[in-house]
Amino acid sequence: MSALVITGGTVVTATRTTRADVRVENGRIIEVGPNLNADDAQVMDATGCYVLPxxxxxxxxxxxxxxxxxxxxxxxxxxxxxxxxxxxxxxxxxxxxxxxxxxxxxxxxxxxxxxxxxxxxxxxxxxxxxxxxxxxxxxxxxxxxxxxxxxxxxxxxxxxxxxxxxxxxxxxxxxxxxxxxxxxxxxxxxxxxxxxxxxxxxxxxxxxxxxxxxxxxxxxxxxxxxxxxxxxxxxxxxxxxxxxxxxxxxxxxxxxxxxxxxxxxxxxxxxxxxxxxxxxxxxxxxxxxxxxxxxxxxxxxxxxxxxxxxxxxxxxxxxxxxxxxxxxxxxxxxxxxxxxxxxxxxxxxxxxxxxxxxxxxxxxxxxxxxxxxxMGLAPAKGDIAPGADADIVIFDPHAPRTISPEALAHPADYTPFAGMEVPGWPRAVLLRGEVGAREGRFTGRPGMGHYVPRTPDIHRSNARQSQGYQRITEEP
Ligand SMILES: [Zn+2]
CATH class of the missing domain: 3.20.20.140 (Metal-dependent hydrolases)
Incomplete structure (x- = not known):
């Protein structure tokens, strides 16, 4: 898979909000920073959008x-x-x-x-x-x-x-x-x-x-x-x-x-x-x-x-x-x-x-x-950071929608939230670097999702566990 650079957006994580580009290679985030070189890469414009995990x-x-x-x-x-x-x-x-x-x-x-x-x-x-x-x-x-x-x-x-x-x-x-x-x-x-x-x-x-x-x-x-x-x-x-x-x-x-x-x-x-x-x-x-x-x-x-x-x-x-x-x-x-x-x-x-x-x-x-x-999915999931999976939402805060069964991709005959108006919607959604949805429409393929084995939560105060986690992260 060729490289992809998401440009012009504002990256929002749990801890910071920054104007930054995001470079993706082989399904992973490689670099996050301002004005990344995109000469060798496909470019995805996220101007006016938030780039979220x-x-x-x-x-x-x-x-x-x-x-x-x-x-x-x-x-x-x-x-x-x-x-x-x-x-x-x-x-x-x-x-x-x-x-x-x-x-x-x-x-x-x-x-x-x-x-x-x-x-x-x-x-x-x-x-x-x-x-x-x-x-x-x-x-x-x-x-x-x-x-x-x-x-x-x-x-x-x-x-x-x-x-x-x-x-x-x-x-x-x-x-x-x-x-x-x-x-x-x-x-x-x-x-x-x-x-x-x-x-x-x-x-x-x-x-x-x-x-x-x-x-x-x-x-x-x-x-x-x-x-x-x-x-x-x-x-x-x-x-x-x-x-x-x-x-x-x-x-x-x-x-x-x-x-x-x-x-x-x-x-x-x-x-x-x-x-x-x-x-x-x-x-x-x-x-x-x-x-x-x-x-x-x-x-x-x-x-x-x-x-x-x-x-x-x-x-x-x-x-x-x-x-x-x-x-x-x-x-x-x-x-x-x-x-x-x-x-x-x-x-x-x-x-x-x-x-x-x-x-x-x-x-x-x-x-x-x-x-x-x-739930033991970090650090691959849940962050926009080098090394994480390129699971990315390009969220457009100015894409208003009224929620109704017809407006959703979900094939249900009702939604409990019918009639509610929301100001924004994901413009594009990437799973490990692959675009799976645009403007709320599915553009991916069934089976593009993988099973992810999980590890016990790294944040619990248990010395044995933190050693175990250290061992895992040291693997190439
Ligand atoms: Zn339940």
């Missing part, structure tokens, strides 16, 4: 089947649309293995994504069974390119406190990361049964069945269990409440390695959506549900002050048709989840940067640098 979405479900129902997109169109919106790497959360195996979901997910994904991809482990082999199996995972696993405190694959403690201790020993869907299952079960018994099965019953305190309780409990497990690293996925956020804030103040992720829908939408008429309200059925305006404002504060580390999507696209077919008569039968991978960067830019809630650097940190670091 490619987005990293560490919470997707492009390949999920729940209760016999498969999501409507899949890796091919799902990652294609993610790329069009500026995301160049995803980390997929697989569903539970039928046999409880730790290894089957990883192998299956890699097989399904191979030759289909348009973004680079990693896979989280998922733990739904704990036995005497689990600690050793987790060590194998962490040192085999999968340094993070998901556990659930609700749903059929949930773990009890003893099992959670075992997983936290085993992962912590290996410097791996436990990510958790934190909601109190017993409380939700009780509330759901009561609502069903009263015949309250329309969309407003969904948030009523899993109130914010169910999340807050589970967040607090997981932090306690992680602390008991020798301060094991813990990552709360899709944090949605002010009360849950306060527990994370307190844990961080204590110096515990606790991370939190939230999603665009909790930052932009609130629970009044469940009052929308007819089937429209079913669009917003996901768990945790949308929360109150007070929760939403607290999450923005958490993004700005560092309590929340990442913004991922929890992209899980059941079509509106699927939602109506299953949940039209009873919201508790509606498949949960919404699409969002394509709109993550433009929406967070619009609501965060353009509305002065976030600096551009904090924006980059939230959508790329921090998720890459926490």
């Amino acid at each position: 490619g987005g990293v979405d560490v919470h997707t479900h492009f390949d999920l089947t729940v209760n016999g129902l498969k999501v409507s997109d899949g890796f091919e169109s799902g990652t294609m649309s993610a790329l069009c919106g500026g995301t160049t790497t995803i980390v997929e959360h697989p569903g539970f293995a039928e046999d409880g195996s730790l290894f089957t979901p990883l192998a299956d997910t890699r097989t399904h994504a191979l030759n289909r994904a348009a973004t680079d991809f990693g896979v989280h482990g998922v733990v739904s069974r704990v036995d005497e082999n689990t600690p050793e199996d987790l060590a194998t995972l962490v040192h085999g390119g999968v340094p993070s696993v998901k556990v659930y405190t609700t749903y059929a694959g949930r773990l009890n406190d003893d099992q959670l403690a075992t997983v936290l201790a085993a992962m912590g020993r290996e410097n791996g990361l436990v990510t958790v869907h934190a909601e109190n299952h017993a409380a939700i079960t009780q509330l759901t049964a009561d609502l069903r018994a009263k015949g309250e099965t329309t969309p407003p019953a969904h948030p009523a069945s899993r109130p914010g305190w169910c999340e807050a309780e589970a967040v607090q409990r997981l932090i306690a269990l992680a602390k008991a497990a020798g301060n094991a690293p813990l990552y709360i996925v899709h944090l949605s409440t002010k009360a849950g956020l306060e527990h994370v804030r307190a844990a961080k103040a204590e110096g515990l390695p606790v991370y939190a992720e939230t999603c665009p829908h909790y930052l932009l939408l609130t629970d009044e959506r469940y009052e929308r008429p007819g089937s429209e309200a079913l669009q917003y059925v996901m768990s945790p549900p949308l929360r109150t305006p007070e929760d939403r404002e607290a999450l923005w504060q958490g993004l700005a002050d560092g309590t929340i580390d990442t913004v991922a999507t929890d992209h899980c696209c059941f079509s509106l048709q699927q939602k109506i077919e299953r949940g039209g008569n009873n919201v508790f039968d509606c498949p949960g989840g919404i699409p969002g991978a394509e709109t993550r960067l433009p929406l967070l830019w619009s609501e965060g940067v353009a509305k002065n809630r976030l600096t551009m650097n904090r924006f980059v940190e939230l959508i790329s640098t921090a998720p890459a670091r926490i």
Whole structure:
């Protein structure tokens, strides 16, 4: 591949904003600086644009089947649309293995994504069974390119406190990361049964069945269990409440390695959506549900002050048709989840940067640098720097769009963000130096994404780990 120089743009990373050109060779960034020589290279003009590291979405479900129902997109169109919106790497959360195996979901997910994904991809482990082999199996995972696993405190694959403690201790020993869907299952079960018994099965019953305190309780409990497990690293996925956020804030103040992720829908939408008429309200059925305006404002504060580390999507696209077919008569039968991978960067830019809630650097940190670091994708991902993969978004801050299903590359019959106006959109998106999208249209090819093995987070205070990382970086 010949050299490429991106000229005239403003490079924005998590730590700096500079007018600079970027030279790319063989899929990697070679040089970043003013007025680079481009005589021998192809030139890409980024005048008037910001040059950002490619987005990293560490919470997707492009390949999920729940209760016999498969999501409507899949890796091919799902990652294609993610790329069009500026995301160049995803980390997929697989569903539970039928046999409880730790290894089957990883192998299956890699097989399904191979030759289909348009973004680079990693896979989280998922733990739904704990036995005497689990600690050793987790060590194998962490040192085999999968340094993070998901556990659930609700749903059929949930773990009890003893099992959670075992997983936290085993992962912590290996410097791996436990990510958790934190909601109190017993409380939700009780509330759901009561609502069903009263015949309250329309969309407003969904948030009523899993109130914010169910999340807050589970967040607090997981932090306690992680602390008991020798301060094991813990990552709360899709944090949605002010009360849950306060527990994370307190844990961080204590110096515990606790991370939190939230999603665009909790930052932009609130629970009044469940009052929308007819089937429209079913669009917003996901768990945790949308929360109150007070929760939403607290999450923005958490993004700005560092309590929340990442913004991922929890992209899980059941079509509106699927939602109506299953949940039209009873919201508790509606498949949960919404699409969002394509709109993550433009929406967070619009609501965060353009509305002065976030600096551009904090924006980059939230959508790329921090998720890459926490999930073990750095230093190849998450930065515009020599040696990093040339995953680059040329972001045009003056390319307004109104979000609608028709305006997106994603082949869904709805978007939860329909009607929202954003000031900017990626003009071009590069994956390892290859242009995969222009002006929001896919110009790449299925399968251009590679599987990326990940390493345990380099920033945790563990001497054994930092030596291990040093050894890796010294390789040519
Ligand atoms: Zn999820």
